[in-house]
Amino acid sequence: MRTPHVVVVMGVAGTGKTTIGPLLAARLGVPYAEGDDFHPQANIDKMSAGTPLDDDDRWPWLDAIGGWADARAGLGGVVSCSALKRSYRDRLRAAAPGVVFVHLAGDRALIEDRMAHRQGHFMPTALLDSQFATLQPLQADEAGVVVDVSGSPEAITGRAVTALDALPQPA
Template sequence: MGVQGSGKSTIGELLAERLGAQFLDGDTLHPAVNKAVMAAGNALQDEHRLPWLHEVGRCLAADYPNGIVIACSALKRSYRDLLRGHVGDLFVVDPEGSIDLIAARLRARTHEFMPPALLQSQFDTLEVRTDDERGMTVDIVEPPGTIVERIVAALAAETEGGEVDRVADHAR
């Protein structure tokens, strides 16, 4: 989960590779109308987000032999609850960083449809993961590889015997 530029895709790709799982960037599931709204510099409203989130949830619930890792903003608790309606044992990683750090990252990249001007609206919408939500918060100042190893360790600690090869099944 998280705002644009927080490292969701980078962390997600590395985590999926580490787990031998499928990776999917949730942005690819946005319909053209959502992409057009954001490209025009407008934040999505719930009527745009909810069908997209249900599609992300269907992908999470699909039968992937080695599990799946999906990068998805899921900025509000209600959005993550919706995803948990599809996958009850959802493990959410919340990459946390300052708006200044993330804005600097955004200045160094281009995105197909998400302009940096929407960053403040994302921070305004963001509801950080709470302790009653399965998952963990990570500091994006750490290198992505370090973050991934922390995630794998947390997932392994949840599985019987801490076996990393069984972690992918629990990564959803």
């Protein structure tokens, strides 16, 4: 890629955002930021208790991620963020107009299995249904690509790089 994009790796919990994000950043030669690190403690406590966040919980989190992405404009970067609703992606684009999205998508059973086997994460599998119910896939007018999450992290990352290479370069 001639000019690095700022990439938001998005998708429901368990799709591999935290795994693929750093691998993608390394392949692109840009910094990575973990979207969960932008959550205030109150959001983490709420999700840990099995309670889905509402939009009022998410706006400050999205604004913080958008601020990071805007600061990386022209330099490139990768940040993970569920970005499940169009309105959330619109909020990120308002803060950082050049962002592109890599939507990690896959079979619900595969994602649930991966969630069940990960350790040390605050998001319980009980919230997966609410994640899928909230998900609004990328629309044709949104800059981004959909990448299947089956296979190894390296294979998924390779598909993401190939898909991003096909996008128009940022201005």
